Amino acid sequence: MKSNNASLFNLKAALLVSGTLFFSACGGNNKEGNSSTTAGDNLTGSIQIDGSSTVYPVTEAVAEEFRAEAPDVKVTVGVSGTGGGFKKFVRGEIDINNSSRSIKEEEAATAKENNISYLELPITYDGLTVVVNPENTWATSMTVAELKKIWEPAAQGKIMRWNQIRPEWPNEEIHLFGAGVESGTYDYFTEAIVGKSHSSRGDYTASEDDNVLVQGVSTDKNALGFFGYAYFLENQGKLKAVAIDDQNDANGKGAILPSVETVKNGTYAPLSRPLFIYINSKAAARPEVVQFVNFYLDNASDLSSEVGYIPLPAEEIQKQKQKFQEFASGLKK
């Protein structure tokens, strides 16, 4: 047998290199406070953002444009989901959390334990859209009570046909599609429709990927589903929106279809929802974060409509800017 010296050398070298690498790495390196203060456009440092995949497109767009404003600030964005992001946020591991719902009590409690204070800023609206297949001729509008009848936990295994919701609707099976239970979208929908967050029937097709839901509803005549307005907007040919009647004439009479107008003026209730960013107060003391958040609010309207969301009214944005200014200047004292 002949042994090969060259490859043997490779093996030895690999062992050596990785050995040193492994141990030197164990020394640990703490990336902390990597911000330095310089004025104006010469800002440096890094901003760590994580959280909701629903808010991600807006924040990604803002981060992309912010590079022109402050090229030396490294803004990174993750997609751990609203809950996953908050887990990091309340430990002070990230500067900003993208969130498709408000912070939960237990999350807020953990933040307090860890001495983390923060500010919530709504940055855009989304209209959760209830959709059916275009071949579905009957369900043009539904009341919140009817939706509740379909989605509440008690409906599981019982409400299985369209004519159980309204007798004049066909005696056909109803196939349900909705957001996965880990998403902020699910929490919001159940809160608004069932009345209790994170509680619904379990026998429906759940997916965290909204394109799967689009696919499901667009190929099934008896389907009913819900997801963010952007997905409806991009697939209008394949889907039909259901008008929602909350039986409260104070915010618009009768059943109302989601649109930029009805979401903005609040008549598309109760399924219009605000999307938020949460800012850690320690981060908000850093000039690059202040600049980034201001830039975010200044551009949120344009950029959010570009990615399919519905911008906040101008006066509302102004209010948020003021809120942030007070928050940030309060930190300096």
Add this chain to the structure above:
Amino acid sequence: MTNTTRNRIKDKAFQFFGVFCLLVGLVFLGALLVDIVTRGMGRIDWDFLTSLPSRRASRSGILTAWAGTLWILVLTSLIAFPLGIAAGVYLEEYTKKTKLSSFLEINIANLAGVPSIIYGLLGLEVFVRQMGLGASLLSGALTLSLLILPIVIVTTREALKAVPQTVRQGSFALGATKWQTTWRQVLPASFGGILTGVILALSRAVGEAAPLIVVGALAYVPFVPSSPNDEFTVLPIQIFNWTSRPQAEFLVNAAAAIIMLLFITFLLNGIAVYLRNRQQKKIKW
């Protein structure tokens, strides 16, 4: 019908069955490849490879994603292979067959079946938090190393088993120590088999997204990592992100990124196959 003809028919039948089994796999793979290539090939150009992610699908690129994937692959190889191969050598060449060693053996095989997200959670707690490495390339690579270690160990052992005992005995007879025998005879002789394991392990690591997301790999990273301590993203995360976007143009981007991911995998496997063949030619017993 005589016995001979009956056996011949059986023989032919099995041959057809074998071809059929092979085709089942190949047809699906072929369909997927054709689908991906027709969707994504036109999107791949120099700009796509050298641009940062963007909200506009047409301006978006995979620079940081493929750079991150390469970093992760190199680091994972450097960490996992020496550890895995050394562990395999120890288990195969040094331990005696005791209850403990067979217990270890079963558990290593079991580890290969643990869902990858579990490794992600382990990596998050141990590497990111306890060891303070943060959401860095190094944390990601260490996590993936844990994930592929069982595969490396098991295949290393199989490769070592395939080396004839007579080789070891011959070496001992000439007065070589166990270490000399293992290092100069057994390891070089099993190099080809070990590399096969390495190929399988790397191919698994390159497609993982879930454990890396848990460890803290990001979706939007506007810079190419320059050290193992940097934050990062990888191609599977970029692909996942794009497939879940509402705009159809992002799906084309995802297809193009999948082609690049396949290309990187093929390239790495190609290198490993080349090394293996070169090595095998030099072994003559």
